[in-house]
Amino acid sequence: MQHRNVLVIGGAGFVGRYIVNELVGRGCRVLVPSRRRDRARHLIMLPTCDVVEASVHDDATLDRLVAGQDAVINVVGILHGAEAQFEQAHVALTRRVLAACARARVRRYLHMSALGADANGPSMYQRSKGRAEQAVRESTLAWTIFQPSVIFGAEDSFLNMFARLAAIAPVLPIGGAEARFQPVWVEDVARAFVNSLDNEATVGRAYELCGPKVYTLRELVQFAAEAAGHRRPVIALPDGIARLQARLMQLAPGEPLLSPDNLDSMKRDNIASRQPYVPAPELGITATPMEPEASLYLAGLHPRTRFGGFRARAGR
Numbered sequence: 240m241q242h243r244n245v246l247v248i249g250g251a252g253f254v255g256r257y258i259v260n261e262l263v264g265r266g267c268r269v270l271v272p273s274r275r276r277d278r279a280r281h282l283i284m285l286p287t288c289d290v291v292e293a294s295v296h297d298d299a300t301l302d303r304l305v306a307g308q309d310a311v312i313n314v315v316g317i318l319h320g321a322e323a324q325f326e327q328a329h330v331a332l333t334r335r336v337l338a339a340c341a342r343a344r345v346r347r348y349l350h351m352s353a354l355g356a357d358a359n360g361p362s363m364y365q366r367s368k369g370r371a372e373q374a375v376r377e378s379t380l381a382w383t384i385f386q387p388s389v390i391f392g393a394e395d396s397f398l399n400m401f402a403r404l405a406a407i408a409p410v411l412p413i414g415g416a417e418a419r420f421q422p423v424w425v426e427d428v429a430r431a432f433v434n435s436l437d438n439e440a441t442v443g444r445a446y447e448l449c450g451p452k453v454y455t456l457r458e459l460v461q462f463a464a465e466a467a468g469h470r471r472p473v474i475a476l477p478d479g480i481a482r483l484q485a486r487l488m489q490l491a492p493g494e495p496l497l498s499p500d501n502l503d504s505m506k507r508d509n510i511a512s513r514q515p516y517v518p519a520p521e522l523g524i525t526a527t528p529m530e531p532e533a534s535l536y537l538a539g540l541h542p543r544t545r546f547g548g549f550r551a552r553a554g555r
C-alpha cells in the first residue's frame with residue numbers, strides 16, 4: 240500500500256473495526272483513537288494497530304494524532320441525539336479533522352457519510368451528514384466520500400436489534416414499515432474504503448454503497464425475526480402512533496430502538512439512485528446478498544455473534 244500509516248477516527252465502532260482489520264491485513268500501520276480504550280479491545284490484539292484513548296474534539300490532540308499519517312479515515316457517526324450532538328459529531332468534527340489534515344499536510348482523506356445525506360433533508364441525521372459532506376467537498380484534500388444504505392454484519396445494531404426484539408415480543412409494531420432500504424454488507428463497505436485509498440480515480444468522488452436487493456423495513460424486520468427463529472407478525476403503525484412510540488422509547492434508558500429523527504430519515508427511501516445497483520468498478524467490490532450472510536449470525540451460527548450477544552447483555 241502507498242498509504243501505509245492510517246488514522247481511523249471512529250475505528251473502534253462496528254464499521255470502523257472492519258476497515259481497521261482490512262487495513263492491517265494489507266500491511267498498514269493503523270492508529271485508532273477512542274473515547275474509551277476498553278471499548279476498542281477487539282483491536283488491541285491486531286499486530287499493527289495502536290489504540291489510544293483521546294478526545295478528537297480537541298485540536299492539539301488531533302494534531303498529534305494526524306502527525307506522520309499518510310491518510311485519515313473518518314468513520315465517526317451517531318444515529319440518535321439532539322441537534323447539537325449531530326452538529327458536533329458530524330459537522331464540527333469533520334471540519335476539525337479536515338483542518339488538522341491541512342495543517343499536517345496529510346493529503347488523503349476518506350469520509351463516511353450516509354445514503355440520503357442532504358443539508359436540506361428531513362432529519363437531523365441527514366442534514367448534519369449533508370453539511371459534513373459539504374465541508375469535505377469544499378476542502379482541498381484528496382477526498383473520497385462513501386454513502387452506504389443500512390449496513391449489516393455480525394455486530395450490526397439493526398437486524399440484530401429486531402432479532403432480539405422478536406425473541407421477547409409476540410408482535411412487532413413498527414413505524415415506517417414501507418420505507419425502503421438496500422442493505423450493504425459491512426465487509427463490502429470496508430473493502431470499498433481500503434481499495435479506494437491508493438486509487439486516484441476515486442479522488443473527488445462520492446460513492447453510494449448498497450446491496451443487490453431493495454427491501455421494505457417490514458420485510459427486513461420479518462427476515463431478522465424469522466432468521467433468529469421467531470416468526471412474528473409485523474404490525475405497521477400509522478405515523479402518529481409511530482411518533483408517539485418513538486418519543487416514549489427515548490424516555491427509556493440506553494439507545495432508543497427508533498427515535499423520531501429515525502422516522503424522519505425514513506421519509507425518503509434509503510436506496511441507490513440507479514437500479515439495479517452495481518458498485519463502481521474502481522471500488523473493487525461486488526454487492527453481497529444479505530440473506531445468506533445475515534442468516535448465519537442472526538441464527539447464532541456465526542462465531543462473532545456470541546461475543547455480540549455477550550456485549551449486548553452486558554449493556555456495552
Ligand SMILES: NC(=O)c1ccc[n+]([C@@H]2O[C@H](COP(=O)([O-])OP(=O)(O)OC[C@H]3O[C@@H](n4cnc5c(N)ncnc54)[C@H](OP(=O)(O)O)[C@@H]3O)[C@@H](O)[C@H]2O)c1
Binds near residue numbers: 314351397
Ligand atoms: N451502521 C449503519 O447501518 C450505517 C449506515 C450508513 C452510514 N453509517 C455511518 O457509518 C459510520 C459508522 O457507523 P457504525 O455503525 O460503525 O457506528 P458505531 O458502531 O456507533 O461507531 C461509531 C464510532 O464513532 C465514534 N463516535 C461516536 N460519537 C462520537 C463523538 N461524539 N465524538 C467522537 N467519536 C464519536 C465512536 O467512537 P468511540 O470509540 O470513542 O466510542 C465509534 O467508534 C457512522 O458515520 C454512520 O453514520 C452507518
